[in-house]
Amino acid sequence: MKQPGSSTSNRMLETAGRLFADRAFDSVSTREIAAAAEVNLSAISYHFHNKEGLYRAVFEKIVRDLKPVRVSLALILENQLAAASDDRKAYAETVTVFVSRLVDSAISPVTRWRMRLIKREIEMPTDCFQIIMEGHINVIHDLLGILISKISGESPTSENVRLEAMSILAICLQYALNEEMVKARMGWSDIGPSEIEGIKISMAEMVLRSLDLGDCIDRSRIE
Structure with a gap:
């Protein structure tokens, strides 16, 4: 997993966090996150491995924030x-x-x-x-x-x-x-x-x- 810190990863974290806040984890797709963050779907795998890794990274960022x-x-x-x-x-x-x-x-x-x-x-x-x-x-x-x-x-x-x-x-x-x-x-x-x-x-x-x-x-x- 790439260390979150780039503008792309931060944008995905912010976007995913807002989507996860409004809907259950299973109701939010990686395709939806990628589209809302305006990134390629493969960026999620590159930075976070999978949706579970992204979800975890969102909470780690919340703690940092x-x-x-x-x-x-x-x-x-x-x-x-x-x-x-x-x-x-x-x-x-x-x-x-x-x-x-x-x-x-x-x-x-x-x-x-x-x-x-x-x-x-x-x-x-x-x-x-x-x-x-x-x-x-x-x-x-x-x-x-x-x-x-x-x-x-x-x-x-x-x-x-x-x-x-x-x-x-x-x-x-x-x-x-x-x-x-x-x-x-x-x-x-x-x-x-x-x-x-x-x-x-x-x-x-x-x-x-x-x-x-x-x-x-x-x-x-x-x-």
């Missing part, structure tokens, strides 16, 4: 959480920024097809389930555990902290994973900047209250 999100969230903890030093308002600011970035990473227009594909993989796991879990979701979950642990004083590996971290992560992701349901229930025609702002405010305030930091809510810190 989401690396800035993981780095950004880790830096928030490294810089802001370390400096908080038991200051409740500083903790609240860190939580607000962290949750805001997490929501953005899930629901921004450029990541939505990726979230749809991740949802499909979660619902019908293949070998790629472990790629997205180990490469991205586990990392975010662990970072949330560190944040909650610092504020609560419990171990980041305790069941309570891990469950709370999972609850927060699941709720943040559900706005992207269940976009159509959210729009239907909220009466939105789209989830644009103003809707995303409202989601971030709601999520940040909910998480702050769950961490007993409700008295430190400051909407001006929402990014």
Whole structure:
């Protein structure tokens, strides 16, 4: 398999990813992918061996593309959480920024097809389930555990902290994973900047209250 990196392979990955996000793996043909990416059908075999190799490469690229999100969230903890030093308002600011970035990473227009594909993989796991879990979701979950642990004083590996971290992560992701349901229930025609702002405010305030930091809510810190 050729190392994906050329403009041709990247175009195929982007095209295939969007198609796989909207339809099941078996419903998307290599011929359709090649036509949509404007490449010769043989290019798929050349770069990825087969459709399964292409599907796997799509998830590997998603993990690479989401690396800035993981780095950004880790830096928030490294810089802001370390400096908080038991200051409740500083903790609240860190939580607000962290949750805001997490929501953005899930629901921004450029990541939505990726979230749809991740949802499909979660619902019908293949070998790629472990790629997205180990490469991205586990990392975010662990970072949330560190944040909650610092504020609560419990171990980041305790069941309570891990469950709370999972609850927060699941709720943040559900706005992207269940976009159509959210729009239907909220009466939105789209989830644009103003809707995303409202989601971030709601999520940040909910998480702050769950961490007993409700008295430190400051909407001006929402990014």
